[in-house]
Amino acid sequence: MAEIRLQIVEMGxxxxxxxxxxARLSSEAKTRALVAMAGALVENRDMIIRENGRDLEKARELxxxxxxxxRLALNEGTIRGISAGLSEIAALPDPVGxxxxxxxxxxxxxxxxxxIPLGVIGIIYESRPNVTADAAALxxxxxxxxxxxxxxxxxxxxxxxxxxxxxxxxxxxxxxAAIQVVPITDREAVHEMLxxxxxxxxxxxxxxxxxxxxxxxDSRIPVIKHYKGVCHVFVDAGADLDMAVRICLNxxxxxxxxxxxxxxxxxxxxxxxxxxxxxxxxxxxxxxALRGCEKTREILPDAEAATxxxxxxxxLDLVLxxxxxxxxxxxxxxxxxxxxxxxxxxxxxxxxxxQRFLAEVNSxxxxxxxxxxxxxxxxxxxxxxxxxxxxxxxxxxxxxxxELTTTKFIIYGNGQVRT
Amino acid sequence: MAEIRLQIVEMGxxxxxxxxxxARLSSEAKTRALVAMAGALVENRDMIIRENGRDLEKARELxxxxxxxxRLALNEGTIRGISAGLSEIAALPDPVGxxxxxxxxxxxxxxxxxxIPLGVIGIIYESRPNVTADAAALxxxxxxxxxxxxxxxxxxxxxxxxxxxxxxxxxxxxxxAAIQVVPITDREAVHEMLxxxxxxxxxxxxxxxxxxxxxxxDSRIPVIKHYKGVCHVFVDAGADLDMAVRICLNxxxxxxxxxxxxxxxxxxxxxxxxxxxxxxxxxxxxxxALRGCEKTREILPDAEAATxxxxxxxxLDLVLxxxxxxxxxxxxxxxxxxxxxxxxxxxxxxxxxxQRFLAEVNSxxxxxxxxxxxxxxxxxxxxxxxxxxxxxxxxxxxxxxxELTTTKFIIYGNGQVRT
Numbered sequence: 103m104a105e106i107r108l109q110i111v112e113m114g115x116x117x118x119x120x121x122x123x124x125a126r127l128s129s130e131a132k133t134r135a136l137v138a139m140a141g142a143l144v145e146n147r148d149m150i151i152r153e154n155g156r157d158l159e160k161a162r163e164l165x166x167x168x169x170x171x172x173r174l175a176l177n178e179g180t181i182r183g184i185s186a187g188l189s190e191i192a193a194l195p196d197p198v199g200x201x202x203x204x205x206x207x208x209x210x211x212x213x214x215x216x217x218i219p220l221g222v223i224g225i226i227y228e229s230r231p232n233v234t235a236d237a238a239a240l241x242x243x244x245x246x247x248x249x250x251x252x253x254x255x256x257x258x259x260x261x262x263x264x265x266x267x268x269x270x271x272x273x274x275x276x277x278x279a280a281i282q283v284v285p286i287t288d289r290e291a292v293h294e295m296l297x298x299x300x301x302x303x304x305x306x307x308x309x310x311x312x313x314x315x316x317x318x319x320d321s322r323i324p325v326i327k328h329y330k331g332v333c334h335v336f337v338d339a340g341a342d343l344d345m346a347v348r349i350c351l352n353x354x355x356x357x358x359x360x361x362x363x364x365x366x367x368x369x370x371x372x373x374x375x376x377x378x379x380x381x382x383x384x385x386x387x388x389x390x391a392l393r394g395c396e397k398t399r400e401i402l403p404d405a406e407a408a409t410x411x412x413x414x415x416x417x418l419d420l421v422l423x424x425x426x427x428x429x430x431x432x433x434x435x436x437x438x439x440x441x442x443x444x445x446x447x448x449x450x451x452x453x454x455x456x457q458r459f460l461a462e463v464n465s466x467x468x469x470x471x472x473x474x475x476x477x478x479x480x481x482x483x484x485x486x487x488x489x490x491x492x493x494x495x496x497x498x499x500x501x502x503x504x505e506l507t508t509t510k511f512i513i514y515g516n517g518q519v520r521t
Numbered sequence: 522m523a524e525i526r527l528q529i530v531e532m533g534x535x536x537x538x539x540x541x542x543x544a545r546l547s548s549e550a551k552t553r554a555l556v557a558m559a560g561a562l563v564e565n566r567d568m569i570i571r572e573n574g575r576d577l578e579k580a581r582e583l584x585x586x587x588x589x590x591x592r593l594a595l596n597e598g599t600i601r602g603i604s605a606g607l608s609e610i611a612a613l614p615d616p617v618g619x620x621x622x623x624x625x626x627x628x629x630x631x632x633x634x635x636x637i638p639l640g641v642i643g644i645i646y647e648s649r650p651n652v653t654a655d656a657a658a659l660x661x662x663x664x665x666x667x668x669x670x671x672x673x674x675x676x677x678x679x680x681x682x683x684x685x686x687x688x689x690x691x692x693x694x695x696x697x698a699a700i701q702v703v704p705i706t707d708r709e710a711v712h713e714m715l716x717x718x719x720x721x722x723x724x725x726x727x728x729x730x731x732x733x734x735x736x737x738x739d740s741r742i743p744v745i746k747h748y749k750g751v752c753h754v755f756v757d758a759g760a761d762l763d764m765a766v767r768i769c770l771n772x773x774x775x776x777x778x779x780x781x782x783x784x785x786x787x788x789x790x791x792x793x794x795x796x797x798x799x800x801x802x803x804x805x806x807x808x809x810a811l812r813g814c815e816k817t818r819e820i821l822p823d824a825e826a827a828t829x830x831x832x833x834x835x836x837l838d839l840v841l842x843x844x845x846x847x848x849x850x851x852x853x854x855x856x857x858x859x860x861x862x863x864x865x866x867x868x869x870x871x872x873x874x875x876q877r878f879l880a881e882v883n884s885x886x887x888x889x890x891x892x893x894x895x896x897x898x899x900x901x902x903x904x905x906x907x908x909x910x911x912x913x914x915x916x917x918x919x920x921x922x923x924e925l926t927t928t929k930f931i932i933y934g935n936g937q938v939r940t
Contacts, residue, residue, distance in 0.1 A: 352938035472934025496915040515891025519771035
């Protein structure tokens with residue numbers, strides 16, 4: 103135990119030291135490193151695939167599910183994909199040094215806010231080894247050091263990827279500790295990592311709700327997190343029915359296993375009789391099982407009866423809760439009570455209700471006449487996504503490179519003193 | 522114990538319910554409430570002064586220091602001052618609803634970021650009862666509910682002020698639970714408050730380092746904090762000596778007991794022989810005791826010898842640590858090692874070093890040719906100050922109304938779905 107602690111503390115100290123140098127790197131140096139990393143991953147693909155094979159062998163021995171093994175597996179195609187992702191990150195604008203605003207005070211002081219890196223970022227994640235390269239690249243681009251702690255089932259793959267990235271850092275005389283993978287699979291290592299408030303500025307867990315809750319409970323470091331996505335679509339009276347069906351079908355079925363998929367459909371009672379049969383037809387064709395409130399079941403007698411638990415449920419599956427509401431106020435109150443602050447959409451033709459929905463629903467992403475599936479860093483134009491936050495501090499919603507920075511005040515004076 | 526817990530949980534639930542209504546209040550409604558509160562405090566001054574008298578009586582019985590009693594005391598003048606503060610907050614622009622940026626995606630989606638309140642804010646502070654009104658007003662203006670927990674020595678004063686503010690809320694049919702003062706002086710109440718992650722979004726402690734460390738240790742809610750301010754002024758080679766003396770004198774002596782006062786002076790060796798005697802003369806005239814490094818003491822033999830502990834010290838007093846450095850790199854390295862990320866200034870005539878200092882020093886406020894004392898929400902033009910953060914998440918440096926908000930994504934579509 104004490105040995106694990108020492109090893110993790112040492113990693114933290116190294117990361118902190120590296121972060122000071124990283125904060126000062128020029129945009130060119132960071133871009134050069136990321137381009138070189140993209141190339142090095144492809145060059146070293148045989149080694150990475152070999153190490154990944156060791157993880158796969160062990161996974162099969164342990165009897166992991168085919169889905170988990172699939173998420174874990176790397177081949178030339180996936181490595182080229184990871185490499186392409188790094189090239190894209192290399193091409194993004196550097197957020198560091200950007201002056202977000204600047205103003206002049208009556209005493210002549212010119213005050214500005216300048217973006218700077220957060221410092222050291224800890225990422226705790228589950229099996230996908232592509233996160234190792236992707237998160238490391240986003241942290242490097244934003245001038246942060248990173249400590250990565252992936253799932254034990256991907257340990258050899260993660261270490262292999264990190265070795266390639268660190269080789270590039272060394273070649274370019276950049277601090278090797280900018281990117282570190284925790285080599286210890288013991289859970290104690292995560293616990294020790296979460297105590298390092300002196301050396302790690304923020305923890306970003308990526309994975310299921312259980313992982314995230316465990317991290318929050320144990321961490322002395324601020325955690326940027328989202329527990330779950332219970333996303334709603336509200337179909338308003340007078341909505342374009344074709345558009346509403348198209349959006350609901352997309353929100354529910356385009357990728358049902360992700361956090362921005364619709365889990366509950368709210369329908370204005372004035373339109374329910376016309377809309378629900380049409381929507382249910384398409385949803386059922388796509389394999390979706392419906393669980394409805396009483397009024398829904400009057401219109402769709404085949405729907406199962408929804409229980410209170412259904413309104414809280416994040417199915418992540420082809421299941422949809424459906425509720426008929428009296429008006430938009432009831433829809434908004436439902437979202438407030440059962441929602442997860444993730445993503446909600448309204449389908450409407452009413453200017454006034456569109457504006458009111460955008461103003462009154464305080465989830466991290468609120469859409470008018472578009473699918474909830476757009477709640478994503480790439481789709482919103484952030485250029486990247488390091489995660490998503492459904493707590494309001496620091497970041498709320500999909501997080502891109504800017505969310506890996508903070509701002510400091512810079513002040514140009516000419517001798518001012520306070521009186 | 523269980524009873525305290527229940528009472529605090531109930532306050533949390535009420536605050537959470539109030540916060541939904543507060544988030545939707547119009548700017549006019551908030552301004553009207555704040556103007557009415559400013560008036561009501563003056564109207565009810567006799568009651569407030571009487572209740573404050575009960576706190577003062579108890580403070581004298583307990584033998585509190587004259588300084589503490591002074592901080593606690595309210596009279597007509599201080600109440601009019603608090604009232605004027607509320608009128609100023611009423612006149613500030615409403616941060617809620619502001620679109621901080623907006624852009625168009627290739628698929629026609631228009632994506633914006635809109636400021637919304639954080640939700641419920643917990644403030645934990647020491648004796649000054651003016652914080653009760655001031656913090657409550659800033660939270661109301663930014664659409665947040667607030668739970669205030671002041672020092673036990675000010676309990677009657679705080680409850681009296683809250684009663685007046687809540688009276689205004691009731692009169693205007695606004696949720697009374699928008700502003701709550703914890704009526705329990707038992708320390709257990711703070712502990713229970715810090716467990717309410719479901720109902721409180723952020724904790725802002727205001728007080729000494731000990732209070733803040735205790736809050737951070739105990740809190741399950743994110744804490745915005747600053748432990749201490751070990752602020753530096755670096756006087757560069759070739760600096761305007763008169764300006765340098767003026768800035769150092771102001772930074773050290775204008776109000777030595779506050780966190781943005783200079784604690785360590787760093788002097789370039791090329792200028793030390795000319796600058797230090799002049800600066801020391803003025804500083805000593807103002808009663809400042811100097812503790813110097815060896816090189817400093819060669820020039821100022823009367824200065825006490827500084828020990829390693831002096832470089833870490835936040836004196837909050839007329840004491841100054843002085844170190845002669847070889848160049849700016851050594852100054853920056855000193856700040857990195859011993860600083861508190863609060864505020865640092867350079868006095869220089871060099872364009873290049875001014876720019877480098879601003880870029881390389883990643884404290885929350887970095888100044889060129891101005892006193893560290895400007896690191897303050899009002900002085901920087903934020904219009905208000907709810908506190909100061911020396912940790913980088915969410916806010917870094919002085920915090921105004923905007924720092925009591927977050928942003929959500931709002932998206933205008935016309936039927937877009939993901940493919």
